[in-house]
Amino acid sequence: MSEVLLYALVALFGVFISGIAQVLLKKSANKQYDSAIHEYLNPLVIVGYALFFAATLLSTYAYKVIPLSMGPILDATGYIYVTIFGITIFHEKFNRKKVLALALIILGIAIYALGV
Numbered sequence: 001m002s003e004v005l006l007y008a009l010v011a012l013f014g015v016f017i018s019g020i021a022q023v024l025l026k027k028s029a030n031k032q033y034d035s036a037i038h039e040y041l042n043p044l045v046i047v048g049y050a051l052f053f054a055a056t057l058l059s060t061y062a063y064k065v066i067p068l069s070m071g072p073i074l075d076a077t078g079y080i081y082v083t084i085f086g087i088t089i090f091h092e093k094f095n096r097k098k099v100l101a102l103a104l105i106i107l108g109i110a111i112y113a114l115g116v
Contacts, residue, residue: 007065011074014058019081021051073112
């Protein structure tokens with residue numbers, strides 16, 4: 001396995017972790033709290049921000065090897081994760097605009113990966 005591929009996988013894992021953090025923060029935002037302090041100091045928020053911090057560290061580590069031009073392409077996979085999480089966890093509707101947008105993102109990733 002090439003070094004760039006290994007570090008790209010690290011970056012993709014960071015993006016995936018970031019998606020999980022977004023789910024945790026949205027779950028927390030959908031709850032009612034008795035005080036403002038409990039809105040921000042609850043397990044979902046704390047773990048969510050800790051995961052964002054871990055994702056940042058993984059991205060920084062991955063940029064040691066992957067080309068800077070590859071970063072936004074790997075980050076775009078986050079839209080795929082968030083869409084899947086939204087449909088499966090939050091039961092969000094998947095309309096034509098979302099399908100088209102996701103298809104364009106996947107097409108862009110494929111074009112970059114194939115070097116077209």
